[in-house]
Amino acid sequence: MTAGPAVILHTNAPAVAMKLLRDKHPGLSVYPCDSYAGLAALIEETKAEIVYSVRFDGTARFPRSALLESPTVKWVSVGGSGTDHLGPWNPEKVTVTNATGVAADMMAEYALGAMLSFSLGLRNFARHQRARTWITGAVEPIQGKTLLLLGLGRTGQALARRAKALGLTTLGVRAHPRPTADVDEVHGIEALPGLWGRADFITCCVPLLEATRGLIGAAAFAAMKPSAVLIDVSRGGVVDEAALLSALDGGRIKGAALDVFSTEPLPADHPLWRYENVIVTPHCSSVYEGWEEKALDMFADNLSRYRRGEKLLGVVDPMRGY
Structure with missing residues (x-):
């Protein structure tokens, strides 16, 4: 050599x-x-x-x-x-x-952690802990829930394995649909209008391309369950942030865990910082x-x-x- x-x-x-x-x-x-x-x-x-x-x-x-x-x-x-x-x-x-x-395994753990945080209401309990108030509380299982995976690359597949182990139904979307381990249904991107409303958790792990820019926009949020949680570990731009803010303000989704943003670092005056039902992390799910x-x-x-x-x-x- x-x-x-x-x-x-x-x-x-x-x-x-x-x-x-x-x-x-x-x-x-x-x-x-x-x-x-x-x-x-x-x-x-x-x-x-x-x-x-x-x-x-x-x-x-x-x-x-x-x-x-x-x-x-x-x-x-x-x-x-x-x-x-x-x-x-x-x-x-x-x-x-x-x-x-x-970083597929780490990003899958991040997504799973976000799912559990919302189902267990950890942010709400933490808020009451800071105020030193004892409340009557309850937690919610994720077993039996439905996870929609946007992207079935290494990260999507790593999350699917973990989700199946915890008893979730898994729906997957990929550019070229084919049977995928630990995914109950695999669809093409054209099937998304009929999938949004079935999901309790939606995890975005697709690359940013012209075909995926703004993929999760106003129509997607309008079709989601009010109890749905969005988790984004892809790239800023896949989620239409204006549409997300509108959905949050209108109570059309339960909340979101966001690790990526259209502008990074996220500006200090960005409205996403102020939502109690939004987890903001500094593009660290792969670190x-x-x-x-x-x-x-x-x-x-x-x-x-x-x-x-x-x-x-x-x-x-x-x-x-x-």
Whole structure:
């Protein structure tokens, strides 16, 4: 195996990444970059052919052009699963891979935790605890409820396994319907109008594409049960936030757990902060101790394939988003 091409590790924790990659690929020319602003100059200086990149400082400022317009960059390895911050790109010019599945189990646990929080009324109990008031309370089981999974990739399938273990009925929607383990019914996206009203919990884990932008909008909220809970771990833009606010104000859904937003960080004056029945988290459902080491392991293995001239794993189709 030759010394190989120049590689940039574009992450806010480059020291960890550098050590791991040098252990697995000794002698390789590896350069750290821990800012958005410095990436273009470093690519030009090093003539980098490969960039491992994590979207660590939001989408709006992400240096997309530095990666996709560079004459030297041939492969961008995304440290997470989402690639909407890069799209569109020309797959004839640059190959984009992702670390699909690196956070599937964690995101499934996040979604399950949100479901249990609402069914147990934990936020309401916490509010009374802070006020030191003893109330007559009751909890509600999720066993026997129906979960609608928008997206049956690694995350959707991981959540389906957990949901079936807890006795839920699972309905799934995917671009190309086919029987899927732990999913009772699998439908195409065109079936959604008839599915919204059947669900007690709706979990969104689809990529952001033109076909999914605004997928959960006014018509969807109007068709949901008033007791339905929305959980969004996808990308900001899949849920129409104006329609969500209208549904919350009108009491058309029970509540929502939101980990992604159209603008991130969520502005301090955004109305979503004020709802007692909305859980707001800072795009962290995929962040857990050891996630980047796992993603870097996947990159290092793929880099071995690249250096041997073999087909890369996890190549993303820019039209499908996965």
